[in-house]
Each structure stands twice: as C-alpha cells, then as structure tokens.
Amino acid sequence: MEVFLQTLVAGILKGGLYSLIGMGMSLIMGVMKIINLAHGQLMMVAMYITFACFHFLGLDPYLGLFIAMPALFLLGCLIQKYTLNPLMEVETILPENQVLMTVGIGMVLTEIARFIFTSDYKSVQTSYSGATFFIGETSFSVALVIAFFIAVLFTLIMFWFLLKTDIGRSIRATAQDKDAALLMGVNAKRITIITFGLGSALVAAAGTLLMPIYYLFPDIGGPFTRKAFVITILGGLGSTVGAIFGGVTLGLAEAFGATYIGMAFDDMIGLIIFILVLLFLPGGFKRLTKI
C-alpha cells in the first residue's frame, strides 16, 4: 500500500508540471496549427535565466518566475514575429516549414546556451530543495508540492484569461476558425504573436518550477519537447483542457510504469499510450469533453 500511495503521489505531482509544459504547446498548436519543436529548448532558456538569477543575484527560483516568464514571453513574441510569421506570408512555402523553423530555433538556442554556460551540469540548491514532509508513510517533496500548486494556479489563471478577456476570446476565435476571426476584425497576426509568447511563458514557468528539484544542461530541451508532444497528442491537438489530462495521464503512467513494470521502460510507456490514443482515440481526450 505504501508503495502504491507513494507512486500515486509521485505521478500526480509530476503530472501537474507536465500539464504546464503541455498546455503551452497545445495553445500554440491550437492557434498556429504547428507543432512547436523548440518547446523544450524554450524551457531550457527559462531554466538558465532562473539559474543565472539565482547564481548571480541570489534570487530565489520562485521569484525567478517573475523574470523568466516575462523574458520568455518576449522571446516567444519575437520568434513568432520575426521568424515564423514571415514564413507564413510566402505562398509557396508549406506550413511544415514553420515546424522546420522551430527545429532550427531549438538547435540555435541549445548551442547559444552551450556557448555561454558550457556543457556543465548546473543546479539550484535551495534550503527547501531536499525538504520533505510525511503524511503517514508517504513522503512529499516540498518543492514538488509547491510546484504542483503553482502549476494549478497558472492553469486557472490561463482559463480565466482565455474565457473572460478580450484577447483570450480572440485567441479562441482564431484557433476555431482563423478566416472567420479575421472577418470579425481580429488581428490574427497579433494574436499569433501573443499566443506564442503565452505558450513560451507557460513552459518557462514549468522550467523554473523544476529548477529546485532537477538539474540543467544545454541539451535538456529535447526530452521535454518530446514529452510536450506526447501530452499534446494525448490531450487532443490544441485543446488546453486536454493538455491537463494528458499531462496528468503521462505523469501517472510513468510513475506506475516505473513501479510495477520497470523504470527502464519510462519513455516506452508514455509512447505506447501515445500510440494507443492515436489508434483508438484519434483526437485525444478532447473527444471526451466538450470544451
């Protein structure tokens, strides 16, 4: 029982962070209809910002959120405005080229990080990095619990933003039908820029929240891009609610897989679910909800 509970807790806490990672990608997927393959690399950039703030300014990683998120929002906007949008305007270029562009951006970001910070492993050691509390026999990592609740908070803010604000409505409108949105007077180009910025800021939050418990090196982006991709597919392309389900599902699947099948199959379990969903539930968990 102890093993089961500990696994469940581990899965849900990790799932919270995964949701945050997946949500950013889903948002971008929904509006631009492209997979952002630089997603993990953007997260890496945010992690380096947090690391630099901690290392040079002594700023707590949670306060680093307030620097990393706006910075990544800006970076995301710039990427969309100056690298992705120009590609969209060229008629002969396929939309796939934007995806290729994101791959290139990812590589450039990785190598810039390597140039500045070298390949060394970095980590942020805070007083609460290794802190735990016990409920019964189950151990909770303080940093992961905080990360989980902040992730939930961001998710709620995100929903409020999408449902209640003008820009949020415009984003949803563009995602549903770009041409109709244009006809209704939505500045679609501006919306794509804001969306990419938001997606980047969300993954920046996830990266920053990971910092106290995880570590950092320039090539860390790739695996997270892959995770985000799986989550986005699980959730149903472009669905933010779906991304939350997708994230938690992936977190739980990995945790239970690690305990009851074997941790060596960590990645495989996620990808098997990925294939099963594609086969039997194309459209992902979005199919099961109405939002």
Place this chain on the structure above:
Amino acid sequence: MKKFIIVFSCILFLMGAMLGSASAADTIKVGIVLPLTGKLAKFGEIENKSFLMAVDEINAAGGVNGKKIELIIEDTTGKPDVGRSAIEKLITQDKVPVIGGGYSSSVTWATIAVAQQNKVPFLVNTGSADKITEQGWEYIFRLNPPVSEYPGGFASFVKEVATDLKTVAILHENSLFGQKGSKKFVKQAQSLGMKVLMKEGYEAGAIDFKPLLVKVKSKKPDLVYMISYIMDASLLMRQAKELNFNPKLFVGGAAGFTLPEFHKNAGKAAEYVFSATLWTPSVPYPGAKEYYDKFVAKYNTPTEYHGAEAYAAMYVLADALKRAKSLTPKDIRDALAATDMMTVFGPVKFISYGKKTQQNKLPTFLVQWNNGKLETVWPKSIATKPYVYPVPKWNER
C-alpha cells in the same frame, strides 16, 4: 557554364592537394572521437581538455621524433550512429593512422568495428563494456579496465570490513554500460555471498526516482549498488534521503559518483556514499597529483578519472608513435602492442587474459565522500582518510 564547372573543380582539386600535402609533411595526425555535444558532453569536454593539454606538452617537448602531433577531434554527440560516421570520416578523409578517445560503451562498440575493418589501431580509453576487448580484434586496445572489474576494490573491502552485508539491490542506467556492469555485479555479489534482491534499470534523465526507490526500500536491502551518471546519481541520493531510506551502505559503481558536481548537486545526501573508482589524484602513480594540479591551474575546473584516462592515453599514443617503425597503421599497431610504460593512470601494458585481448589491467580503488571531500579509503595503504562504516542513518546525522 560547363567549362566553368570543369575549371572550378580543377582549382578545387589542386587546392585540396596542396593543402593536403602541406599539412601532411610536418605533423602526425591522430584522430580522436569524443562526445562534445549531447548529454555526455560534460565528460567529453574533460577528456577533450586533457587530450589537448597532453598534446601541448608533448609538442612543446619536441613532439614525436621531431614531428608535431595534430589532433583531429570528431564529435560523436554520444550517439552510436554519429560516432560511426565520425570515425569513418577520420579514416577515409583525414587518413589518420591511429585513433584515440572512445567515450561511452555504446558508441565505442559501434566505432571499434569500423577501426578493425579498416585496420586502423584504436586505443579506447573510456568505453568499458567488457565485450569491446573480447572480440580478439588485433587493432583494438583498451587502456581502462572493463566495467566488470570496476568493483574489484569494493570486493576486498566487503571481504575484510563490511562482512555483515547479506543482501543487495542493484540499480543501473539502462545503457550498455549500465546493463553489462550490473550483470557482472550480480555475479560478483553472489560470489561474495550476498543475495541479490532486485536488479532494475532506469532511463537516464528521469525527474523522479521515487517510485523506483520506494520499491527498493520495501525490499530492505543491506547494500544499494548503483551504476549511474552524475546527475542521475545525485537525484537518486537526494531522493533516497527524502524517503529516509537507510540501507547499511550506498555504493556507486564508478561513473557519476566521484565527480565534484555530484557532491555539489546532491549536497548532504552525498555524504558517506562509497564509490568504486579507477583513479583519484591520490593514487600512487608518478605525475597523478601534478596532472590534477596542472589541469585545475589551466582550466580552472577540477578533473577526474575520465580526464586522467585521456591524458594517459595521449602519452601512450605518443609513445607508440615514437617507437613505430613507420607511420603506417600496421606499424603503429605493433608499437602499441609492445607498450610497457608508466602513466598518471597507472602502468600500461596490453595483455590477454580470460576472454580479453590487448587489455590493460589495473587495480580499482574505493573512495568515500566525507565532509564534502572525496577521500580515498581503500586499499588502506593509500587511504587519505579512514573509512566511515557503518554509515549513520539520515536522521541521526
């Protein structure tokens, strides 16, 4: 247009020929394959710096029979397929007569086959899966001990000191290095009279090891033996501490547990962890401490056994090039086979034993983290500090 292309290609060809002949005359090319990017880049960098440091010293001291050594370093990115094309490039385009480097068992395994096929000698200095020198391939040499011999120093420690260890759980990274190392350790543990309760692999780079650790904890082993790279190693220890998991002993099987970053990242959780290691600055070989000091002075960052391997390998290569009758791969191979010298990494002599051929045999040591410092604790004759055993429980520290 056609004429232009012909003229252009002629010029290119001539330039290529001129460049080729200019550089071939006064230097000896040595190819090195290392992961300089990708997730193994950290170790690749340490080895890269050590190779460069050694080659600078050798060239400053007059080079090899008056010729300077030129290193051509190719990036394997830590992937077997990239490593394969890297070594193919070295052999077919750069035409190097000898190759060094070889980090990570999986990549090395893929690359040595190319070297053997093309009959170019390859001195492996880190790739440690046993099968690398078990093929009877006469062009493959290995400086470092194979992974199955890493726990040698640990075995004598168990026999003489930690005699109360009865059960063991083995965790390993799910790579060639981890799989082979853990399989060999199962046998070793059994021959030491220990019962293996579980042996589990994990995917490197995981965020959360708790599900795995909870499972290990519930089996209550006396000894936890881990074959992990640095960051997995620190997360494993940190999370073991978080779970208040207290086996009698945590032992790391070389690789990640001896690096300064391990302590930096694991913090207090690193204390008293034992690790088998192939080299520490305090080993009784001439030049070992000097190498460490020189490295720190030059690059302002510490080095460890991977670096020492690379540094020693460069000297072995230079020595073989000096003795070779001519600079053909065949003669260099023969010179390598006759190597008998002392390096910072220990005595080097390529011998055959068991299934292995052209393998260097070295003892291994046991180190322990004590107050933030990595102390050599076993064998006693070279210990820098007495060992701490049994290890205090997490909440009693």
